[in-house]
Amino acid sequence: MSSRRRLGARWRRHRPLRTRLAVAASAAVALVAVGVCTAAFFVIRYELYHQLDLNLTQSATLVIQQHRGEAPGVLAGECRFQSAPACAQVVPADPAKDPGKGYLLPVSPPVRQVAVGARNGYFTNITLPSGEPARMFTQRIGLQDKSLQVALRSDAVRKGVGQAAGLLSGVGAAGVLLAAALGYWVSRTGLAPVARLTATAEHIAATRDPSHRIELPPGPPDKEDEVTRLAASFNTMLGELEQSVTAQRRLVADASHELRTPLTALRTNAELLARADRLTPAQRDRASAALGRQIREVSVLVNDLIDLARDEEPTPLLEEVRLAPLLAHTVDTARTHWPATPFELDLSDASATLPGVPARLARLISNLLDNAAKFSPAGAPVEVVLLAGELTVRDHGPGIAPADLPHVFDRFYRAEQARALPGSGLGLAMARQIARAHGADLTAHQAPGGGALFRLTLPSEGGPG
Template sequence: MSRPADREPRRLTRWWRRRSLRTRLTVIAATAIAVSVFLAFQVAIELLDWELRHTTEDQLRADSRVLATNAERTGLAQVQLPPYSGSGRLVRVILPDGSTRTPVGQPALPPVSEHAGRVAQGASADLLESTDSDDDFLIYTLRAGDGAVQVAGVADESQTDQLGLGMLLIGLFCVVGGALVGRAVARTGLAPIDRLAAAAVRVAHTLDLDADIPDEGGGEIRQLIGSINDMLAALRDSRQAQRLLAEDAAHELKTPLTSLRLNIELLIRLDRRGTLDSGLPSESRTRLLNDLGAQVIELSTLAAELTDLARGDVSDESTELIDLADVVVAAATQAGSRAPDIEIALDVTSVWVSGRPAALQRAVLNLIDNAGKWSPADQPVQVRLRTEGASAVLEVDDAGPGIDAADVPRVFDRFYRAESARALPGSGLGLSIVQRVVDAHGGRATVARSPRGGALLRVDLPAASIARLTAGEDTAVR
């Protein structure tokens, strides 16, 4: 249980954190000036005190020498003491027997101290001492003849008081002025932040990501505005990409959905008339049902690819140290089961990489499926995996017509399909997914012409280092 004394600093801290930045800057400026004025006041007072004391001491020494000279010439008992004027210095003569003489009407001085008595006896040199009385006398004792003379004075504190009052007034003025200046500086310095906040609020309310925030100010302000503009640009690109994905998806879905709707409407119309068997020959009905099945498969494939593509790099799959040869073999087996009439020739060697097995298998499967669409029935799809330097190189080629030079730059674009591929099944997303998976693994995907005249798609992935293989790092990491 915290004590009340512990709660006060916490309460003060919470109060301070709730203040605006302007208020903080104003308080800091006023406090800094107040501390500076206080320190300057203390230094000035100390210097003035030292100067006044030094001046008083010099005056006492000079007066003591004059009185001592007169006392030695006329004697301590006969020396004429200056009359007391009601203020100023006080004098006293210490006779050899220890008694003292003072001017008539002069206020009494403190008793002769032991050290002053030794000076009068010649046992010690001249002496300057201060008393602890309310008047705080400074007494200078100087040996003269068989005794000593003393001259006492009080330091004039009126100048110190006047200086203190002046410094106090100046300090208050400086604190108030510092607070006003701090407020003005805070308002001027934070003006770009205010405009930045207003622009951010406007963007949040209007959802207008095209309104860049004007670049103003310098240093950290300019860096902050630049970062926010970069963020807005990234959001614009993301929204544009989402819009394009939605538009392209709607365009790609339109054709199979239209065909599917027309075929279903035909079946429904014939069924309502009761002429399904007579109005649609068996051969036509079989072809229609096959078309329906193909269209449903095409829609399912497109929906799955859209879902996978829309997820981007977000995946719950962990990164593992895997043998890419196992992934390639599994993908080839899956491709063979989906298209039994496609022959796949494997030439793979063991290459270890760090990656997500399911994502990599999906990418390899898409490469093989793409090659299978173009490879002639009597020509196999060749899949090769090897190590080349510090990279794992995967090549998939077919003996088809190849890719036109005009289509090469857009092969990996979403929904892009060459003119020659429009009649073939597919969504135009397969190679785009390949590109995304390869990029997520720090690799590179390229396209070239195969020695057999078809397309050669190549994927380069960073191979796992020998140190990791030696250490046996096979645990999954995020």
């Protein structure tokens, strides 16, 4: 038994899905065809013999009517198919009363049992002395302790049963062949999307190009079958993979571009400090300060790139963060970094809370404040308001051009008026990533009267998304 299982498992491993499906479909249809033909054979056989048994019953009734009180012995010796009288004889219960001439039909102990009423009448197949097959019916005659045997030739019935068997065997064989053809056709057409899916997957694996798609059959989505939905899901997965690969390539390219300038400046200042004996003390101090500042900028840029490359926010040590104290502390820090910019803080919703990581939320708010202060003219206020489940940060700078508005949260995106200002173009991208990780929504708008307005909408039920 275990060897059969091993052979079956080995066959499934080494046979393609199309072959296994064709064999399964063919076997199912062939089994149905053979079953129907077998059932039809037994129905035909039963009906033919049933008709012959009815004729025997009618013949027995006719013989009893015509030979009532007849002595034991042969009554009719000519057995013809479906004719009356048939071969008939009367057999007593007592063998001592048998006629001296003997009997034409075989007499067995059950025949004597029928004569005394110990057994009911029955049908049986016999062979006549002439060699022809016959069907015999044995029945008791009233209360006379005698049994009547009548027989009809059954060679025509046997011939009909044989013909039916041959015909149904041919039909069953044709059904098996048709089942094999249909199984092959079903496997070929039904698995065509799977074959295309496999070919596309193999092509992508060979070329590493996820831009290819599987061609789907036309039709409404609600009428798609399981294989078509699988192909559609695979296309969706390929689209996500293509976007991910594109984003990674763009991130690497943009990071390389952004790192090139500070690394060049670092190398220049390092080479300059290597020849410190040729510099005045003031020049050495300026070069050393510039080197330290550039190292800090590169460190911040690298850390931002690492955080963004994860494309998700970690959620360790989640706690219920009260936004008002966190916002006040972050604004105080921003006032220290931007002494020329006044920050106006309005904590109307002082009870607002958000489950999350305080350090990450502080980074989000700090990025928004730094962005607002960077674009605000000297002395122009930055308005920070926490009200009704929303945090808004507004500046009074040049605002966001309509062409730039859809891209302000893209990595490394710098508007035309921002390219002369310090920064890497990662602050707003990181702010949105942190907001999404906490279930909030960060959007950018043109402020009424000029300037930019950033709105952080807190989740209605709280908790990271």
